[in-house]
Amino acid sequence: MNLYDLAYLFALIGSTPYWLLRPSARRKVAAALQDKPRRDGDAPTIMIHAVSLGEINATRTLIDKLRVVMPGIHFVVSSTTDTGLARATDLYAQQSDITLIRYPLDFSWEVTRTLEAVRPDVVALMELEVWPNFMRICSQRQIPVVLINARLTETSFNRYRRLGPITRKMFGRLTAVCAQEKSYADRLLALGASPSRTRITGTMKFDTSPVATSIPGDLQLASEVGLDPFNEPIWVCGSTGPGEELIILERYRAILGRFPRLRLVIVPRKPERFDEVAGLIVQHRFYVIRRSRAARFSAGPIPPVILGDTVGELKKFYSLASIVFVGRSLVDLGQRQAGSDMIEPAALGKPVIVGPHTGNFAEPMRCFKAADAMLIVKDAAELEQAVAVLLSTPQQAADIGRRAQQVVRENQGATVRNGQIVYDILIDRILPPEAPSINPQAEAIATAAIADESPGAPSPIALPARPAATPSAPGNDNGPLPRPSPIPPPPARTLRGTTIADDLPLPPPDFIVPHDPPKPNT
Numbered sequence: 038m039n040l041y042d043l044a045y046l047f048a049l050i051g052s053t054p055y056w057l058l059r060p061s062a063r064r065k066v067a068a069a070l071q072d073k074p075r076r077d078g079d080a081p082t083i084m085i086h087a088v089s090l091g092e093i094n095a096t097r098t099l100i101d102k103l104r105v106v107m108p109g110i111h112f113v114v115s116s117t118t119d120t121g122l123a124r125a126t127d128l129y130a131q132q133s134d135i136t137l138i139r140y141p142l143d144f145s146w147e148v149t150r151t152l153e154a155v156r157p158d159v160v161a162l163m164e165l166e167v168w169p170n171f172m173r174i175c176s177q178r179q180i181p182v183v184l185i186n187a188r189l190t191e192t193s194f195n196r197y198r199r200l201g202p203i204t205r206k207m208f209g210r211l212t213a214v215c216a217q218e219k220s221y222a223d224r225l226l227a228l229g230a231s232p233s234r235t236r237i238t239g240t241m242k243f244d245t246s247p248v249a250t251s252i253p254g255d256l257q258l259a260s261e262v263g264l265d266p267f268n269e270p271i272w273v274c275g276s277t278g279p280g281e282e283l284i285i286l287e288r289y290r291a292i293l294g295r296f297p298r299l300r301l302v303i304v305p306r307k308p309e310r311f312d313e314v315a316g317l318i319v320q321h322r323f324y325v326i327r328r329s330r331a332a333r334f335s336a337g338p339i340p341p342v343i344l345g346d347t348v349g350e351l352k353k354f355y356s357l358a359s360i361v362f363v364g365r366s367l368v369d370l371g372q373r374q375a376g377s378d379m380i381e382p383a384a385l386g387k388p389v390i391v392g393p394h395t396g397n398f399a400e401p402m403r404c405f406k407a408a409d410a411m412l413i414v415k416d417a418a419e420l421e422q423a424v425a426v427l428l429s430t431p432q433q434a435a436d437i438g439r440r441a442q443q444v445v446r447e448n449q450g451a452t453v454r455n456g457q458i459v460y461d462i463l464i465d466r467i468l469p470p471e472a473p474s475i476n477p478q479a480e481a482i483a484t485a486a487i488a489d490e491s492p493g494a495p496s497p498i499a500l501p502a503r504p505a506a507t508p509s510a511p512g513n514d515n516g517p518l519p520r521p522s523p524i525p526p527p528p529a530r531t532l533r534g535t536t537i538a539d540d541l542p543l544p545p546p547d548f549i550v551p552h553d554p555p556k557p558n559t
Contacts, residue, residue, distance in 0.1 A: 041170050042144050052060055069529050073131045073138045073154040076111065081467050083155035083459065084113040086140055089121040091183065091378055092163040095241045095452070097128060099134070102456045107463075115140040115398040117166075120308065120348070127349055132191060143168040152178060159463045161185050161455075165193065169203060173209045181212035181462050185455040187225060188217050190396060194224040205229030212462055215455045218400045236458070239451035240400050246352075247386035248446050255356035262343050262420040269298045270359040270428055275351050277307040277364030278378030282314050284367060286321040286342070288421040293339070296428050302354050304345030306365055306377060311346035335359075355382040360390065360427050360434065367392030367420065376402075383441035388434040390423050391412060404448055410440035 078080065083103065087093045093116055100112055111119040113136045114129060116122045122139060129135040136155060148171050160182045167184065175182050189197075198202045208214075208229035216222035217240040217333040226232055246509060259266055274285050282303055289301045305314050311327075318325040324341035328350065345354055355361055361382040364376050376395035383389055384407065390412045395402045405411040412427075414420045 039145060039170070042146075045142070045144055071139070073141070073151050074136055075154045076136050076156055078111065080109055080111040080134075081107065081160075081362060081463060082111040082113060082155070082157050083463060084115065084155060084160045085163065086166055087121060087125075087163040088116065088140075088166055089118040091122045091242075091245075092116075092186075093121045093124045093128070094245045095163065096125075097457050098244045098452045099185075099241070099459075102453060103132075103460060106460055110134070110463075111139060112136070113157055116192045122219045123308075123348055124225060129510050141171075142168075143170045145170045146176065148174045152180070156313055158466050159183065161459050161461060164188050167207055167211070169207050170206045176210045181466055182210065183213045183215070183459055183462060184211050184225075184230075185215045185238075185459065186217060186451065187214055188221045188240075188397075189224045189228075190372060190397070192223075194228070196226050202452070212459050215451075217451075220388070220399075232543060236454075238454040238458075239448065241455060242378065242380050242398070242401055243445055243448040244450070244452040246380075246381045246444055246445065246447075248384050250386060252353050252356040252385070255353045258328075258350060258353045259357050260329055264300055264302075264343065264357055266357045266359075269300055270296065271300045271302060271357055272304040272360050272362070272424060273304070273358035273382075274362045274364060275345075275355060275382070277303060277304055277314075277559045278370050278374060279310070280368040280370075281364050282317050284417045284420065285362070286318065286323065288417055288424070289342075290321070291421055292424055293426075295425060298340070299428065299451060300340055300343070302343040302345060302358070304351050304354055305408065308346070308348060311344065315344055315346070352381055352385075356385055358382065358387050360424055361387045362390045362420065362424075366394045367417070369394050370394060378443055379405070383410070383438075385389045386435075386438040386442040388437040389414070390420065390427075391442060392420075401448075404444050408440050408444045410437060410444050412437070511553045 084394050085099070087096050093114070096114060100114075103110060103112075108481065109554055111134050114125050115138045116125050117140050122137070126138050129137060138151065138155065138281055141151040150499040153175065157180060161181060162182065162184050164186050165184070172182060186345060205228065208225060209231065211230055212234065214222070214225055214230045214235040216225060216235065217237075219237055222235055222237050256266075258264075264271060272289070274281070277285065282305070285301070285303060292299060303314060303318070305311060311329075315325050315327060323339065325344050326341045327344045327346050329346045343354075345351065363377050363379040363382065365377045369375075374397075376391070376397045379389050379395070379398060389405075391402075391414075393413065393415055402411070406413070412423045414423050427437075549555070
């Protein structure tokens with residue numbers, strides 16, 4: 038037990054009334070302390086930690102890209118929140134090359150037990166989630182930790198800065214940092230991240246939503262809940278937070294006076310609020326159709342409100358929309374809930390409205406605002422006005438949607454850049470030190486895709502020295518993992534039974550970034 042463990046214990050004891058009185062908090066604590074499933078086999082393994090639902094969605098493209106360059110690789114996907122774990126289960130539960138776990142509490146014994154169970158070669162942390170015991174123990178075990186899609190708000194920066202040497206040591210142990218934008222990179226550098234290992238690679242949020250005009254299954258969903266996207270306008274309010282549904286319902290009733298055929302869909306961000314929002318709809322004298330029940334209804338003078346009370350169908354509702362409002366942005370819910378994903382509806386070419394609180398999507402919003410591709414409203418009155426204007430001017434609404442879709446298209450590629458860095462570090466980790474470089478020409482092309490090699494640009498990520506070549510004794514989990522056998526001769530190369538193509542062992546053509554990534558200025 039160390040000082041961090043003691044501090045965590047005091048905090049846990051001090052918060053006992055909170056998590057004893059809240060069943061959801063008790064479940065999270067109990068689940069985090071449960072045994073983790075042990076990974077079978079000895080395939081090269083990447084552990085990817087994503088805090089919640091949005092970050093879990095961003096792992097899909099990253100995993101798909103890494104599978105292409107290294108078939109047979111194993112993944113461990115962890116999350117902290119119930120919604121994140123539920124989404125991870127939906128995406129990956131049936132995939133044999135992925136192990137799902139709840140991220141451990143940062144007690145040293147919990148971290149050790151988790152790492153011994155899943156045995157990662159590389160850990161990729163999404164956005165932030167840097168904890169002192171986890172970083173210390175990974176460093177002791179010589180497990181590289183990469184911070185990808187990194188973002189650090191001003192509020193979080195000030196909190197970390199108060200910890201002084203603890204923070205500098207923790208961030209200094211990161212093998213690489215892939216920041217979404219310059220302001221985040223500057224803050225991470227100020228906290229101790231290594232300048233030679235920090236890059237600006239853009240936000241992976243743009244890659245989670247393929248540019249499209251529709252989503253498979255959207256029309257079936259429309260039929261099941263009684264929507265007719267070809268003959269009636271549909272206003273979808275997605276990822277709404279407390280206080281926003283009240284505003285939406287009041288403004289919807291006002292708008293119905295001018296647009297009586299307008300349909301409303303509300304999809305709350307958190308599943309635990311579904312019943313609450315259903316009751317709120319009824320209180321406002323609307324008939325409610327819950328997606329989970331898909332009850333039939335008869336047409337009346339006031340159309341029923343659709344409540345999206347399932348997980349994983351928001352994008353289908355967006356696909357049916359004429360206008361989209363993205364929630365947790367109109368009401369100030371605090372820094373941790375400042376905005377929801379507006380990129381999903383933008384990628385579908387929808388005219389999108391957001392409120393003023395979008396701090397968690399600062400970089401995407403900067404791009405949308407620069408292209409005049411999104412409507413930003415300050416309050417309830419402006420929300421009503423924006424919806425009415427878009428309904429009255431369909432050509433303007435279509436133009437906004439097209440510009441938003443183009444912004445998404447132009448800013449995609451961060452997943453490729455982050456994936457390349459993770460892959461390079463994985464290869465450096467698992468190749469024997471005496472092994473020759475694999476296809477140096479392809480290696481150089483891939484490196485150039487990550488770092489702009491024009492004069493004055495930073496050099497590629499400076500990887501730390503490899504561990505000693507001597508493998509750990511069998512069954513000894515306190516040192517580096519055993520080195521794989523030397524690579525057999527062409528045409529096929531294998532590492533722990535995983536085949537790597539001989540002619541292009543790094544990225545295939547679609548993995549090479551076709552343009553220079555944003556230039557860091559650190």
